[in-house]
Amino acid sequence: MTVPFVLLILGALAAAMAPRLLARAEWPEREPVLALWVWQCVVAAVLLCCVLAMALTASAAWAAVRGNVFAFAPRGVVDAYGLAEYGWWSGGMAIGLALCGLWTAAMLTREVRVARARRRQRRGELRTRAPRLPGEDVPAGERLVVLEDPRTDAWWLSGAEPQLVITTAALRRLKGRSLDAVLAHEQGHARARHDVLLHCSGALAGGFPQVPVFAAFRDQVHHLVELAADDTASRRFGRLTTALALVELNEERGVFGPGPAPLAALPGRVNRLLDGAPRLTVGRRLRVTVLALLAPAVPLLIAFGPGLHALT
Structure with missing residues (x-):
């Protein structure tokens, strides 16, 4: 009877403590890819705790659910969980957790739809400002789009037909290896599918703003994916070249001035590249x-523990 409560307590502790522990650590700045992996494992552990608790409480409340969850389990395994002792509260808890799951799915669906609408809008703008030339037979998803614009900028437009977009101002300002470093940075985002992580973290944080781990996950993903892409570029073209490319691409936006700027994290990214911490x-x-x-493994061990013990 205590397994669902243990799972929910474990999930609550992970959701509350993991952001604090990771915020105090210094190594994520040096290993952004590994830090992204750790964050994903922590979030997966929290979600697993909720899903497993929902499955057990729903099995206790309704025989039809129990028959599906324990369809291939021997009789002794079902008895080991003591589902008959859960009481009236199990149905209410299962419904509450199921509603949270449906809300998460709805938030993720909304995030995907908003992202698709934003991509369609940006693709429409690109088609208007950079139309295909007559006789051009290169698929749209395989071409580099050069956009006439006085602002220095470059970005990767994800989707079914991904496109790398760079403005004419950026081409005039960036030369040689600096330009290659900026392009490698954007290609690093595309190869690692950072857009998927951004959508998932945004959906969880938008659906459950009161849960610290989801809000921290969203904020850290936005930061760490940029560091990871910086490292992708620096491994090919060097830290100094990548740092100079970031400065040249963004200095006209007032990022490195004395006042606040929308891209306030950029000076820290440049300093990180120049410091070259091992x-x-x-x-x-x-x-x-x-x-x-171990983070997602522990909820699984707790949930399957009584059944495994019954088999021994």
């Missing part, structure tokens, strides 16, 4: 990876 050792990266895997 990566974690292979052994430490392996230990962090394994520890992160």
Whole structure:
């Protein structure tokens, strides 16, 4: 009878404590890809706790659900969970958790629809400002779009037909390896499918703004994906070249001035590239990876523990 409560308490502790622990750590700035992995494992653990608690309480409340959840389990396994002792509250808890799951799915659907509408709008603007030339037979998703614009900018437009867009001002300002570093940065976003992480984190934070781990997940994903893309570019073209490219691309926006700027994180990204802090050792990266895997593994062990014990 205590398994669902243990799962929910574990999920609540992870949701409250994980953001604080990761905020105090210094290594995520040095290993953004590993930090993204850790965040995903923590969020997966919180969601698993809720899903498993919902499955057990729904099994206790309704025989039809119990028959599906324990369809292939021996009789002794079902008895080990003591579902008959859960009481009247199990149905209410299962319904509440199911509603949270439906709300999460609705938020994710809304996030995807908004992203698709935004992409359609931007593609429409691109078609208007940079139309296909007569006789041009290169698929739209495979071409680099050069956009006439006085502002220096470059971005990756994701979707079914991804496009790399760069403005004429950026082409005039960036030369040689600096231009290659900016393009490598945007291609790093595309190869790692950072847009998927951004959509998922935005949906969770938008649906449950009171849950600290989801809000922190969204904020950290926005920050860490940029660091990861910076590292992709710096591995190919060097830290100094990538840092100079970021400065040249963004200095006209007032990012490096004394006042506040919309892209206030950019100076920190440039300083990080120039500092060149060494990566974690292979052994430490392996230990962090394994520890992160324990986060979603613990709820599974708690949920399946009584059944496994009954089989021994």
